[in-house]
Amino acid sequence: MTAIQDQIKALTERLHHLNYQYYQKDISEVPDQEFDQLLAELQHLEQQYPEFALPNSPTQRVGGTITKQFPTALHRYLMLSLGNTYSEADLREFDERVRRGLGGDEFTYVCELKFDGVAMSLTYTDGQLTQGVTRGDGTRGDVVTNNVRTIKNLPLYLRPAENQPAEFEARGEVFMPLPVFEELNKEREQNGEALLANPRNACSGALKLQDSALVAARRLRFFSYGFLSPNRGAFPTHSASLEALQSWGLPVSDSWRRCHSMQEVLDFIHEWEKKRFTLPVATDGIVIKVDNFRQQEVLGYTAKSPRWAIAYKYPAEAARTRLREVQYNVGRTGAVTPVAHLDPVPLAGTVVKRASVHNANQIAALDLRLGDMVFVEKGGEIIPKITGVDLTARPAGSLPISFPANCPACDTLLIRPAGEVHFRCPNERGCPPQLKARLEHYVSRKALNIDGLGAETVGRFFDLGLVTTPADIYDLPQRRDELVKLERMGEKSIQNLLAGIEASKQVPFDRVLFGLGIRYVGETVADKLAAHYRTVDALAATSATDLAAVPEVGGVIAESAAAWFQDDFNRQIMTRLQAAGVQMALTGEAPKAVSDRLVGLTFVLSGVFEDHSRDELQQLIEQHGGKVTGSISKKLSYLVAGDKMGPAKREKALELKVPIISENDLTAILSTPETIAEPDIFVSLPVTPLANEPVEPPTNPAPAAPSPATGGGAGQQGLLF
Ligand SMILES: NC(=O)c1ccc[n+]([C@@H]2O[C@H](COP(=O)([O-])OP(=O)(O)OC[C@H]3O[C@@H](n4cnc5c(N)ncnc54)[C@H](O)[C@@H]3O)[C@@H](O)[C@H]2O)c1
Numbered sequence: 165m166t167a168i169q170d171q172i173k174a175l176t177e178r179l180h181h182l183n184y185q186y187y188q189k190d191i192s193e194v195p196d197q198e199f200d201q202l203l204a205e206l207q208h209l210e211q212q213y214p215e216f217a218l219p220n221s222p223t224q225r226v227g228g229t230i231t232k233q234f235p236t237a238l239h240r241y242l243m244l245s246l247g248n249t250y251s252e253a254d255l256r257e258f259d260e261r262v263r264r265g266l267g268g269d270e271f272t273y274v275c276e277l278k279f280d281g282v283a284m285s286l287t288y289t290d291g292q293l294t295q296g297v298t299r300g301d302g303t304r305g306d307v308v309t310n311n312v313r314t315i316k317n318l319p320l321y322l323r324p325a326e327n328q329p330a331e332f333e334a335r336g337e338v339f340m341p342l343p344v345f346e347e348l349n350k351e352r353e354q355n356g357e358a359l360l361a362n363p364r365n366a367c368s369g370a371l372k373l374q375d376s377a378l379v380a381a382r383r384l385r386f387f388s389y390g391f392l393s394p395n396r397g398a399f400p401t402h403s404a405s406l407e408a409l410q411s412w413g414l415p416v417s418d419s420w421r422r423c424h425s426m427q428e429v430l431d432f433i434h435e436w437e438k439k440r441f442t443l444p445v446a447t448d449g450i451v452i453k454v455d456n457f458r459q460q461e462v463l464g465y466t467a468k469s470p471r472w473a474i475a476y477k478y479p480a481e482a483a484r485t486r487l488r489e490v491q492y493n494v495g496r497t498g499a500v501t502p503v504a505h506l507d508p509v510p511l512a513g514t515v516v517k518r519a520s521v522h523n524a525n526q527i528a529a530l531d532l533r534l535g536d537m538v539f540v541e542k543g544g545e546i547i548p549k550i551t552g553v554d555l556t557a558r559p560a561g562s563l564p565i566s567f568p569a570n571c572p573a574c575d576t577l578l579i580r581p582a583g584e585v586h587f588r589c590p591n592e593r594g595c596p597p598q599l600k601a602r603l604e605h606y607v608s609r610k611a612l613n614i615d616g617l618g619a620e621t622v623g624r625f626f627d628l629g630l631v632t633t634p635a636d637i638y639d640l641p642q643r644r645d646e647l648v649k650l651e652r653m654g655e656k657s658i659q660n661l662l663a664g665i666e667a668s669k670q671v672p673f674d675r676v677l678f679g680l681g682i683r684y685v686g687e688t689v690a691d692k693l694a695a696h697y698r699t700v701d702a703l704a705a706t707s708a709t710d711l712a713a714v715p716e717v718g719g720v721i722a723e724s725a726a727a728w729f730q731d732d733f734n735r736q737i738m739t740r741l742q743a744a745g746v747q748m749a750l751t752g753e754a755p756k757a758v759s760d761r762l763v764g765l766t767f768v769l770s771g772v773f774e775d776h777s778r779d780e781l782q783q784l785i786e787q788h789g790g791k792v793t794g795s796i797s798k799k800l801s802y803l804v805a806g807d808k809m810g811p812a813k814r815e816k817a818l819e820l821k822v823p824i825i826s827e828n829d830l831t832a833i834l835s836t837p838e839t840i841a842e843p844d845i846f847v848s849l850p851v852t853p854l855a856n857e858p859v860e861p862p863t864n865p866a867p868a869a870p871s872p873a874t875g876g877g878a879g880q881q882g883l884l885f
């Protein structure tokens with residue numbers, strides 16, 4: 165018996181751990197299917213030995229939790245999980261249970277695609293979006309209204325309609341469209357940042373950001389699939405409510421369909437098995453719901469999920485093919501990444517020729533060898549992954565693939581900094597692919613956007629020895645003679661090129677800063693740094709510690725930027741760019757100082773604030789001459805505390821006798837006429853704010869007329885946006 169007990173305990177602990185990683189950290193340590201198998205195993209054991217089930221078993225509760233970064237709100241209606249299955253036999257059993265539960269009454273199903281993102285509860289009051297809450301632990305979730313407001317296809321105002329309740333809840337999925345996910349990862353790879361594992365994790369991570377401007381940059385989207393309201397009775401069925409949601413302007417995917425039998429459900433499942441890969445959104449299955457609301461109530465709920473719905477999950481698609489070669493790419497920041505070249509094989513709607521192996525650890529973990537038959541899988545991510553090796557088909561005498569010790573391009577000894585997964589070529593100044601990629605980055609659309617000097621041309625110029633660093637680009641006008649001699653370089657091309665170079669001198673400083681290709685300094689960080697320091701000289705003179713105090717600029721970014729600016733080679737490039745007339749400072753006026761009331765005072769902002777974002781508070785303080793820093797010291801004037809301030813910060817402030825004030829105290833200081841000389845010590849922590857945020861005036865026009873509700877099953881057109 166103790167063996168069973170041990171097994172239950174081990175499974176419970178493992179599942180708790182995986183849930184924590186998945187919901188809190190946005191990390192999938194194992195494939196979903198493996199997680200679901202472990203959960204099913206535990207469920208089975210608990211059913212056989214209910215006396216050994218542990219309290220709070222993962223089989224009995226929704227897996228998520230609330231984060232510590234947002235105010236929270238209670239759900240008016242519990243936000244549950246869905247029972248799931250990978251087998252058609254289970255679906256038939258589900259059908260039987262429903263039939264029995266309804267005592268032989270007729271019923272209809274609605275089938276929907278299962279979008280792989282993050283569940284969201286939206287409250288609309290008098291036609292306005294008033295609150296967005298995550299599922300959290302099912303009872304209570306994070307209030308992320310401001311982040312949700314950045315979702316472009318989500319109406320802030322609904323089209324008025326007679327059948328629209330004064331208050332209702334629209335449930336649905338927030339997700340990151342696949343093209344956005346791909347683009348974001350490409351940028352992250354170029355900036356040397358860790359890649360996002362899949363669109364679901366990327367979406368979940370984006371919703372947890374504190375700065376809504378950053379959330380907006382992640383271009384999330386929403387599909388609604390649920391309607392809840394005290395007067396839901398006006399709609400007899402789920403499908404009628406979907407049609408209503410859509411008619412009010414909420415985005416509802418057209419892919420749903422009413423099904424009158426389990427056979428029709430299975431047809432729907434088979435139909436979408438491949439077709440789902442043509443959608444610009446990740447899906448991992450089909451959700452099957454009993455359509456009639458009254459019948460849903462009759463069937464009821466378990467502790468964890470409704471008895472009137474089930475999710476059918478498609479197994480991950482895999483193929484088997486031969487590994488021909490492993491090539492090593494050197495990226496802009498020197499990261500060396502292995503790419504597997506495969507015999508072409510069809511997989512999930514495309515022909516796969518290459519797969520990612522990610523890094524050296526992965527090669528070793530899989531014990532990959534050239535000529536191996538390998539399994540390739542495509543999950544939520546676009547580039548397929550090698551997930552295993554068919555050892556029975558291993559060619560005789562094959563040797564393990566060893567990761568090169570030296571750079572495949574410049575032969576420099578590779579390094580692997582502690583805590584990083586990638587080997588890196590440290591030869592920043594001389595490694596050709598790095599120099600070339602930096603030039604390509606500099607001329608790219610989001611950086612200097614030099615017309616007439618695309619990635620290909622600049623690469624060619626690099627190969628010819630015409631340019632090595634961005635500063636060399638500005639010497640090209642003096643080298644016209646050499647340019648005319650080049651093949652495919654007519655007079656017209658040269659004119660375009662020179663005009664493009666000239667025009668790039670007008671590109672604002674933040675984009676120049678981004679264009680320099682400093683590791684970890686992506687578009688957003690460049691924008692923040694430029695806005696904060698305004699000139700390259702001010703920026704270059706700043707220590708890593710001070711840089712790290714700028715919001716959204718963490719320690720790692722700060723270290724990297726500071727080191728870059730201290731490097732002589734880089735300083736020379738900057739001086740030459742400046743001499744050439746490239747914008748090395750923001751033009752236009754700095755934001756006006758409103759008063760000098762806070763001059764000489766320093767502040768630390770900690771926790772979540774009710775009326776302002778952290779950025780707004782920082783701006784407010786700076787407009788009045790104050791400074792915001794990151795760490796608490798004896799010299800600090802005030803700690804401004806929001807909800808959920810870290811206890812360590814509070815302790816430290818109390819110990820150093822730094823006054824702790826609330827957001828309200830700060831705004832009160834700024835609105836009282838007399839200037840403050842010496843701060844008094846007063847501690848007034850805000851009470852936890854909840855729910856009901858103030859309603860903002862319209863910033864969006866009412867949404868355009870949606871396409872007429874189709875009753876489902878329509879084509880894919882207009883499916884997403
Ligand atoms: N890999 C791991 O380590 C790991 C860890 C924990 C959980 N997981 C995965 O997460 C899943 C459990 O998460 P869950 O409890 O959120 O269940 P779930 O994701 O399987 O199903 C419930 C969710 O489906 C979503 N959904 C999408 N389309 C929908 C639609 N049309 N109608 C209704 N809901 C729709 C909603 O967000 C809802 O909350 C498991 O299946 C597991 O595979 C994986």
Ligand SMILES: [Zn+2]
Nearest residue numbers: 571574589595
């Ligand atoms: Zn190199």
